Every structure is written in C-alpha cells, then in structure tokens.
Amino acid sequence: MIVPSSNLTMETELPRMLRERESVAPQDRFVFHSSRMRMKHVTPEQLKAMNAQTERAALELADARPDVVATACLVAIMAQGPGHHCVAEDEISAALRSEGASAPVISSAGALLDGIKALGASRVAIVTPYMKPLTRLVVDYIEDAGVEVVDALSLEVPDNLAVARLDPADLLDHWKRLDLSRADALVLSACVQMPSLASVQAVEDAAGLPVLTAATATAYRILTELGLPPVVPGAGSLLRDPSGA
8 A cells, every 4th residue: 555654544444344354255365565655734735745755655565566556545636636546546557567566556536436436326425534625626526527426524634643533433423414315325534544444334324325435445446456356344335245145
C-alpha cells in the first residue's frame, strides 16, 4: 500500500478484514508492505505536495515485488479533479514497470466508484471527515462518474491524526443526520483515515441500505484483482458471500 505518513487506519482496517476472511477461506494468507508519503493536514496544498511523492513511493514498493498495489488516500486523488484516479493508477503502474514489477494498481478513489457500481447503486449519501469545500470536491468527483450524491455530511476535522482518532461508534449516530429517502447505498466513510469498519454492519442493519466505505471498497478491489472471491464476513453487502454461506 501507498499511504499518507499520518494514516493510522488503512494498515489496521484492511488487515483486519482479510484476517476475518480467513475464517471462511483459511487457505488464503496475506502480508502487507507500505510506503509512506508526507502529509499531516488535509488541505489542498498538502494533498498536492503528497501526490508529488507518488513515484518515489511506488519505486520503493516495486522492490518488494507485490502482487497488488493500492494507493490509499481518497481525497488526495479526488481533489485533483474528476477521473484523476485513472491518471494516478497509470503513474504508479509506469513506475512499477520501470523496475520490472507488474502488479495491478488500484486506488481507494477508484475502488469506491467500483464498489458503488458493484452494488448497483445510482444514488448515494456520504459521510466524510473533511471540511466542507473538500467534501464538495468528493461529491463532484462521484457525480462526474454518474452517481448522484443525495446528501453529504462533513465532520470538518482538518488534522489527519485527529481523523484517525474519531470513534467509529459515533457513526452509529452520524448516519441518522443524512436524508436517505432517495439513497440506494450509504458511504459511511468516504475516507480511508476515518475509522468505520466496526460500525459498517450495524449501520447497514439499522439503515436497511447497503453500506460501504473507502476501506471496504479497497478490500473488494484488492480481492478481485487477486482473483479471489471478494468475501469478508460482517463487512457489509459489498463483501457479503453471494451464496449466503
């Protein structure tokens, strides 16, 4: 994974999901290696400066010959304008290939769009930890991809470490502040830094709508790129076993 230097959540939630997956698929094992890009405050300036470090981070991971590479900072990509996840993924792929590594590359931004599509949703509501202007960029990005954002809640936490310290249990109440009357799905955390995994299934059960997050969508894409069934117990509809097992 490529993560912001202040990210504390993705290297926690993603391994937790895949360890939980071992309860239904014990034959599959996963190891994680990360490269970090400096970023402490979620501002347009620091996000742009972080993105400039992408090639260096990708080259470091190329040396480990990974089977898949995920770049995990949704807003850093979405803040660069609609469709930028394709550009970012191509840049990382080129850096990997320059060192003889050929792993597929995914981004949390692209994965969220793919997760929404996989659920068959055309209208979503979202929760973000961002200041309202950055949330607006995320909304615009999602809507440019053909998905209507019917409501958005900004928690307005600019410090990235403070975002990581948010209690996921608070999401059990936050989602109720959204108007879900027209929503097909709920994005409980449109941010890989805001902890949410512990609340995904409970909110889905309470809301009666499919619930996904940037992290669960990234797990979905990682498993899909590895050619493995995208199944994680208790992580919402996106990662539910279609057989019902």
